[in-house]
Structures are given as C-alpha cells and as structure tokens.
Amino acid sequence: MIGIDPHKASHTATAIDATEKVLAKIRIKASGEQVEGLLDWASEWPERIWAIENATGLGLVLAQQLLRAGERVLDVPPKLAAKARLLSDEATNKNDPNDSRSVAVAGLRSAKVRPAVLEDYSAVMGMWSDRYLELSSARTQVVCRLHAVLCELIPGGYPGQLRACGAKKVLEEIDPTTPADHARLLLAWQLHEDLVRIDRQRRETKKHMNLAVDASGTTVTEVFGVGPFVACAVMGHVGDISRFASRAAFAAYNGTAPVEVSSGEKKIYRLSRRGNRRLNHSIHMAAVTQIHFAHSPGRAYYERKRAEGKTGKEAIRALKRRISDLIYAHLVADARAAGTFQRGPGGQPGNVTKSSATGSHPERPALRNSHSRTAPNTTTRTPRTPRKKLPRAS
Numbered sequence: 001m002i003g004i005d006p007h008k009a010s011h012t013a014t015a016i017d018a019t020e021k022v023l024a025k026i027r028i029k030a031s032g033e034q035v036e037g038l039l040d041w042a043s044e045w046p047e048r049i050w051a052i053e054n055a056t057g058l059g060l061v062l063a064q065q066l067l068r069a070g071e072r073v074l075d076v077p078p079k080l081a082a083k084a085r086l087l088s089d090e091a092t093n094k095n096d097p098n099d100s101r102s103v104a105v106a107g108l109r110s111a112k113v114r115p116a117v118l119e120d121y122s123a124v125m126g127m128w129s130d131r132y133l134e135l136s137s138a139r140t141q142v143v144c145r146l147h148a149v150l151c152e153l154i155p156g157g158y159p160g161q162l163r164a165c166g167a168k169k170v171l172e173e174i175d176p177t178t179p180a181d182h183a184r185l186l187l188a189w190q191l192h193e194d195l196v197r198i199d200r201q202r203r204e205t206k207k208h209m210n211l212a213v214d215a216s217g218t219t220v221t222e223v224f225g226v227g228p229f230v231a232c233a234v235m236g237h238v239g240d241i242s243r244f245a246s247r248a249a250f251a252a253y254n255g256t257a258p259v260e261v262s263s264g265e266k267k268i269y270r271l272s273r274r275g276n277r278r279l280n281h282s283i284h285m286a287a288v289t290q291i292h293f294a295h296s297p298g299r300a301y302y303e304r305k306r307a308e309g310k311t312g313k314e315a316i317r318a319l320k321r322r323i324s325d326l327i328y329a330h331l332v333a334d335a336r337a338a339g340t341f342q343r344g345p346g347g348q349p350g351n352v353t354k355s356s357a358t359g360s361h362p363e364r365p366a367l368r369n370s371h372s373r374t375a376p377n378t379t380t381r382t383p384r385t386p387r388k389k390l391p392r393a394s
Contacts, residue, residue, distance in 0.1 A: 002042060003051045003076070003104025005096050006030075006059035012096035013038060015045065016104045025097055035065045051076050051107025053099070055116040056239075063116045073116040074107045081106050114243050121216035126236020128209045132229060133278075135205060139198045146191040153184050164195045220330045223323065224296045225289035233282040234327060241331040242341050247324070255280040256317070256324040271317065280320075283327070287319045298323070 005012045009030055015023040023045075028037045042048055048071075055063035055075035066073050085094075085102035107113050143162050150167075151157035153174055158167070171189060176182045209228040213221060220231045244250040251257035255275030261268050290298025298319050305315035335341035 001049050001051055001104045001108040002045075003053075003081075003100045003102070003107060004059065004062065005053055005100040005103060006062055007096075008058070011038075011059075011062060012100045013041070014097060014100040014104055015042065015048075016101065016108065018108070020105055020108065022101060025100070027096070030062075034062065035069060038066075039069065039071075048072075049074060049107065051103050051113070052116065053081050053103045054078050064119060067116060067118050074113045075116045076103050076106045076110075076113055080110055080113070084109070114240075117240060121212055122235045122239050124236075125209070125212045125216065125232035128205055128212060129229060129232035129236050132202065132205045132209065132232075135198055135202045139195065139202070142191055142194045142198060146188060146195065149184055149188045149191065153181060153188065164192065164199055167192050167195065218330070218334050220327055220334070223286065223326050223330060224293075224298060225286035225323070226327070230282045230286055233278060235331075237276050237279045237282075238331065240340075241328070241335050244328070247328040250328045251321055251324045253279070254283060254324055256283060256321045283320050283323050284316075286323050287316055290319065290323075291316070 001017075002013055002015045007030070010027055011030060011034060012025070012027045014025045017023060024041070026038075026041050028034055028041075050063075050066055050071055051074040052059040052063045052066075053076050055073060063073050063075070081099065081103045084106040085098060088098075088102060088105065146167060147158060147162055150162075150170065153176075154170070158170060160166075167188075171185065171192060174181075174185055174188075176185050206228070209232045213228045213231050216235065218231060218235060220226055220234060221228070226234070238250075241250075244253065248257065252272075253275050255272045255277065257272060258269040259272045259274065261270050287298060290296040291302050293299060301322060302315050302319050305318050306312070310318070332341060
C-alpha cells in the first residue's frame with residue numbers, strides 16, 4: 001500500500017507492507033512527469049495499491065493520471081487519515097511523511113475507503129451545476145447593488161422585480177443634474193452591463209447542462225420536479241451510487257433522514273442538518289416544485305400529510321425523503337443498466353446507516369409531537385414525591 005499526501009507544489013509518498021512497516025519514502029515535484037516518477041519508484045512492488053488523500057479534491061489530478069495508467073487507487077478521506085495518524089504507535093508529528101504513512105494505513109485497514117474511479121458525465125454535470133449557482137449568487141449581488149443605486153437616483157427606487165430590460169428603460173429616462181447623480185448613473189450603467197453579461201452566461205450554462213443530461217442518458221429527470229439543473233446537482237455530488245448500501249444511507253448522506261438524539265430509554269429524532277447541503281437544496285427545489293403543481297403526486301402526498309396534522313415544514317420534510325428514495329431508485333436503475341452498479345460494503349464514512357433514524361420512512365411519522373422542540377409535551381409523567389428537609393445541625 002502506497003499512501004500519498006498531495007499538495008499543490010509537491011507530493012509525498014510512503015510505501016508500507018501488510019504489517020504497516022515502512023518500505024520506502026519519496027517526495028516528488030508536482031509536474032507533468034509526476035506519474036512517471038512515481039511509477040519508476042514503485043516498480044519494485046508490482047502488486048501495489050495507491051491510497052491518495054482527498055482523491056476528489058487536491059489529489060484529483062494525480063488520482064486520475066494513475067487511473068488512466070491502469071493503477072488501482074483508493075480515495076482516503078482526510079478525517080480518516082488524521083485519525084490513523086493520531087492513533088498510530090509511530091511518530092505523530094504533523095508532517096508530510098507521517099501524513100502519507102497515515103493515508104497508507106487508512107487505505108490498508110479501513111473497510112470504508114472507496115476506490116477512486118475515472119471521471120465521467122457526473123463530473124461534468126457537477127461542474128456546470130456549481131457554475132450556475134455561482135452565477136446566480138453573483139446576479140443577486142448585482143441586482144441588489146443596482147436597486148440601491150436606483151433608490152438614490154429615483155424617488156422610491158425601482159418597484160417590483162428588477163430585470164435587465166426594465167433597468168435599461170429606467171436608466172435611459174434619468175436626467176442627472178448634479179455631479180454625484182452623474183457618477184451614480186454611470187455606476188448604474190456599469191451594473192446593468194454586469195447584469196446583462198451574467199444573464200447571458202446563465203443561459204449558456206443552462207445549454208451546457210441540458211447537453212450533459214442528454215449525453216448521460218439518466219432517468220432521474222423522470223421524477224416530477226427534477227429538471228436539468230437538479231439532475232446535474234444530484235449526479236454531480238452523488239457520483240457512484242453503489243457506494244450507498246441502501247436508500248436509508250443515501251437519505252443520511254443528503255440530510256433528508258432525521259438524526260437520533262436519544263438518551264437512555266427516551267428515543268428522540270431531530271431534523272438533520274448534516275449531509276451534503278447542495279444535494280439537500282436540490283431535493284428541496286424538487287419538493288417545492290411538486291407542491292406548486294396541483295396535478296403532481298407530491299402535491300397529493302403533501303396535502304395528505306397536512307390532513308394528518310403535520311405542519312407545513314414537517315410535510316415538506318416527509319416529501320423530501322420520498323423524493324430522495326425515488327432519486328435513489330432511478331440512480332440504481334441507471335447504474336444497473338450501464339453495468340456499473342456494484343454493491344459495496346455499505347455506508348458512507350461519518351454516517352450511521354443502521355440506526356432507526358435513517359431507516360425511518362415518510363409513511364411513518366418522522367417527528368412526533370412529543371419530540372418537537374416547539375410542540376407541548378403531552379406525555380404523562382409520574383409526579384415526584386417532594387423530599388423532606390432535615391433540620392440543620394447546630
């Protein structure tokens with residue numbers, strides 16, 4: 001097992017055997033010849049596996065190069081490598097050689113380390129979905145700034161939703177009289193140009209997302225409310241669906257399953273703030289879309305939950321879990337049709353997939369009234385007998 005601690009300018013590799021004995025170490029410069037140098041150094045161990053820390057982040061380029069060279073590569077989470085370093089009997093100083101050895105130990109001993117795979121359309125879809133979110137955030141900032149400038153130029157500002165075409169008509173009718181108004185008008189025109197440019201880039205990004213979804217051949221878009229953007233966000237952040245042992249594990253990863261906060265005999269489940277928040281946001285968008293349309297299956301499910309006494313937020317949470325299960329089923333079906341679905345050891349590092357919280361289903365109440373922070377406690381308790389105060393000794 002060869003562990004690698006990747007960096008921007010250099011990579012440190014440490015080779016260990018089955019007994020965790022260090023065989024050799026090397027530090028190479030990050031360049032176009034980095035893979036050839038590593039392969040020449042590791043040629044004396046023909047049966048080898050590479051364990052790279054954060055193979056989908058800082059070690060992405062090196063991991064993809066090794067995979068294209070026909071090597072076996074494991075993706076070691078940084079938290080797992082840090083735990084292996086702290087629990088090691090060897091030196092625990094924080095440096096690159098010790099970090100690379102910890103990565104190798106984690107890849108050798110941990111059963112939850114996932115193999116790295118070559119990038120496919122899911123990586124493309126993830127990049128375009130992140131780009132669209134970045135542009136949307138930038139557009140919001142520009143619109144807010146333009147609103148503020150127009151409030152200083154026009155009494156009462158611009159009413160309603162501000163768009164590029166409407167802002168242009170308003171700016172053409174403004175006749176500045178003071179030097180400050182001239183400067184404000186010039187700034188407003190620059191902000192208008194930024195708004196036009198961002199709108200054009202968002203349209204181009206949408207086209208790229210549509211092409212990526214069509215090329216991937218996914219069936220996730222058959223779920224009501226899942227359009228190209230939601231499909232790109234889901235597939236881009238999920239990647240290989242076979243790393244989730246069940247739909248409960250997938251729900252724990254995207255944060256649609258409640259988390260258990262029990263103590264003793266008292267079983268309590270709370271709203272989950274864990275998991276991938278981008279993926280949770282995408283599922284939330286699909287849920288809101290289903291509720292908006294009266295003919296959707298999600299709208300009927302939402303109204304049924306409200307009739308059962310659930311609040312609006314509780315009904316949306318139940319609907320999000322239902323959509324999560326549907327998305328998981330479509331992703332599994334797509335992977336099986338492509339022949340890439342392989343049932344792994346199950347579970348996602350950091351999530352407990354066998355708890356009753358992740359196994360709960362929208363057909364059963366996820367949060368009872370007695371478990372809510374705001375609902376009154378309706379459980380009956382046995383009154384406590386007051387203690388008798390003893391006289392204080394003189």
